Amino acid sequence: MKKERVFEVCNGYEDKDIHIPERKTKYAAGYDIESAEDVVIKPFTNGMKPVLVKTGLKAKFPSDECLLLVNRSSNPVKRGLVLANSIGVIDADYYGNESNDGELLYAYYNFGENDYHISKGDIIGQAMFMKYLTTSNDVENNNKRTGGIGSTDKM
Numbered sequence: 001m002k003k004e005r006v007f008e009v010c011n012g013y014e015d016k017d018i019h020i021p022e023r024k025t026k027y028a029a030g031y032d033i034e035s036a037e038d039v040v041i042k043p044f045t046n047g048m049k050p051v052l053v054k055t056g057l058k059a060k061f062p063s064d065e066c067l068l069l070v071n072r073s074s075n076p077v078k079r080g081l082v083l084a085n086s087i088g089v090i091d092a093d094y095y096g097n098e099s100n101d102g103e104l105l106y107a108y109y110n111f112g113e114n115d116y117h118i119s120k121g122d123i124i125g126q127a128m129f130m131k132y133l134t135t136s137n138d139v140e141n142n143n144k145r146t147g148g149i150g151s152t153d154k155m
Helices: 074-079
Strands: 006-009 031-034 039-041 051-054 057-060 065-071 081-083 088-091 105-110 116-118 123-131
Touching: 039 051, 039 105, 065 081, 074 081, 088 105, 105 123
Parallel strands: none
Antiparallel strands: 006 057, 031 123, 039 116, 051 105, 065 088, 065 123, 081 105
């Protein structure tokens, strides 16, 4: 039986020892996602942009689903790390886009007092596949994604 949803290693990361995410317990809702590289996240100051933490992963899934990128519950309390967008919503057509091959990225701010060091292989967040519903007054849309993050508002 072919799986409908799958994580894959992005182009350019084939030799970087990227691990396919796993659910760590029998009833875990999310897949643990690791950092693809070492990153330092400096403490937040006004006007700074979030740090994008690369995963080297992309996800393929049915068109009536999305993938939610969520923070680890321990990140804000223990590490001061907060997702800049609170939750990342990945659409099915983000997979394989021409800008970044659909790489999953976590946008973090550090609200701690000191630099926070993420090492390659550290679990940085979770990913959850979700079905979504549409309204009966949706208009048929055949627009094709041509980019990565922030590209849907440019169609």
